[in-house]
Amino acid sequence: MTNDGYNTLVFDGENRQLSATNGGSSGTNSYDGRGLGFVLANPKVKNGLRVEKVSASTTTVTIFSGGQDIAEYVNGAAPSSPSVEFIYAGSQLIADISGSTTYYFHQDQLSNRLLTDSSGNVATQRGNFPFGEEWYQTGVSTKWKFTNYARDTESGNDYALARSYVNRLARFSSLDPIGGDISDPQSLNAYAYVENDPVDLADPAGLTPKLYEPALTADAFNNWLFEMFLLGSDPNSDLDINPTTIDENGDPVETDNPGSIFGFDPFPPGVPGEAGAGALAAELRASAPPPPNPNGCDPMMIAAFQHIWNNTMRFSNMQREAYFTLDLGEQGFGFAYGVGPIVGPGVVPHAEVPIDSATIAIGHTHPGNGTPSAQDRLSPVPNYVVSQFSVIVTDPRKPTPAGDRQVRGANWNKPCP
Secondary structure, eight states: OOBOSSOEEEEOTTSOEEEEEOSSOEEEEEEOSSOHHHHHTOTTOOOOOEEEEEETTEEEEEEEETTEEEEEEESSOOTTSOSEEEEEETTEEEEEEETTEEEEEEEOSSSEEEEEETTSOEEEEEEEOTTSOEEEEEESOOSEEETTEEEOTTTOOEEOSSSEEETTTTEESSOOSSOOBTTBGGGGOTTBSGGGOTTTEEOTTSSSOEEOOTTOOHHHHHHHHIIIIIIOOOTTOOOOEEEEEEOTTSOEEEOOSHHHHHSSOSSOSOOTTSHHHHHHHHHHHHHOOOOOOOOTTOHHHHHHHHHHHTTOEEOSSOEEOEEEEEEEETTEEEEEEEEOOOBOTTOOOOOOOOOOTTEEEEEEEOSSOOSOOTTGGGOSSOEEEEOSSOEEEOOTTSOSGGGOEEEEOTTTTSOOO
16 A cells, blocks of 8 residues: 555565655654564564654654563663653553653553553543544543554554554555465455454454453463463463462462473474374373363353354355364464365365464364264364354363363353343
8 A cells, every 4th residue: 555545655675664654744664674573483574673763853763672662762862761661561551651750551442541640640531443543532642542553643554563554444554464364254355454353353463363352461361361261260260379489570470381280291392193282182181180160151252152153154055164273372372263164965064173282272163063073072172162052162181972061051152141
């Protein structure tokens, strides 16, 4: 996109936006050589992080830690005196410090909605429409307007790390460097924001949509995923805290690695059919205690099941299963979705769910019978079977009907009373 209807956009050969110019103002960008792909451990992402922006007479140099903006220096500020510093809890921005002034950020599901000062006074109230256009703002202005994106004042567009996002159009200004997946048609539009579902999804790096993290920090959300899908326990239950292990900050270490609880390494090398995955299944079945019942009332759990159910075909002349995988990667936990082949009458539908050494749980749909099959029970990780009748999860430790546990009944897609 070389013109978004308001700005003329210029890109370099690596698809990085060099400038945005309109009749009233302009901004130019410079990037580092290491690249966002290094931070995300994804070789498909060639874009560098934006380390300098020049707008009118203001030059801002940004210091990143990973993909997070932690400090900015304006017009040659001394290294020991950053113009502004940003404080995070996990991946969630909680405060900025500029000189002697500190503001604290308060988020809802979409974005920062409230800023307060050190005395607890409201400094800013603001809101967005779902795709990021500003609805209203009062008080102190901030560049952190929509999700974790930084809004450029000269263009009105958002810096989204891998790309620039034009909130007025609900589109990115350049192609998604990762590309889409034929099993997920909405992802084939390489300019669309979160597959056109901004209420349920976020895109923290301008690359791959992820489920939102309502009322949770990023760390708490990761813990929720871990507890819900691997342990099968109620969210926010206590994990294994070892007060005798102290980190460099003097805090007790939370050993939320599944290995510390089950007594084995749940992520050995290998993929299904190879020694690593076989060892995973064997150790799960031999050494781990059965987990408690999962909480099927959790809205995030319902949303994941609903997503794959909406992509299931249940017609008399054609059927199709859909699935999700939950993986632990470089950036924490994340969902991936897919569908199986469409089959005709008399053919049992199936989905080949990709499981590798980072997969901690899977789920798939049954267009007809809701009972897990013998093949379903061979999964080396918990396998959630979603049907119109129920949601049932298999137990890798007991791959028999006796190991199956019902998560919810036929009303699984509705909130609990």
